[in-house]
Amino acid sequence: MRHDEECGYSVSSLFLAFLLGGLAGAGAALLLAPKSGNEARQRIRELAEDVKEKAEGYVEQTKGRVSSSIEKGKSYIQEKKSIVTTAIEAGKEAYEKEKERLARES
Numbered sequence: 001m002r003h004d005e006e007c008g009y010s011v012s013s014l015f016l017a018f019l020l021g022g023l024a025g026a027g028a029a030l031l032l033a034p035k036s037g038n039e040a041r042q043r044i045r046e047l048a049e050d051v052k053e054k055a056e057g058y059v060e061q062t063k064g065r066v067s068s069s070i071e072k073g074k075s076y077i078q079e080k081k082s083i084v085t086t087a088i089e090a091g092k093e094a095y096e097k098e099k100e101r102l103a104r105e106s
Contacts (some may be wrong), residue, residue, distance in 0.1 A: 015058060022051040 026047035 017057060018058065019051065022054065026051065
């Protein structure tokens with residue numbers, strides 16, 4: 001189990017919390033800042049763009065981590081598959097040798 005899942009949170013819940021926090025912060029900033037309507041709309045656009053850029057960066061970072069994890073998983077599986085295949089072949093050889101030895105003794 002991954003560490004973040006052990007702690008009771010997932011990547012999607014962190015992402016959602018990040019977005020909601022960004023929106024709440026932007027809203028609070030707009031409500032507390034004395035600005036004209038045009039200035040407020042411009043500020044909202046800037047904040048929305050900033051949140052969007054951060055979210056896109058987070059998504060790209062997450063994609064990179066997922067891709068890396070998938071590649072590591074594939075490599076691990078291939079390695080273990082190779083070990084199992086080698087063990088099976090060794091077992092078959094040992095079985096055949098033992099079978100031949102028993103046939104000669106009979």
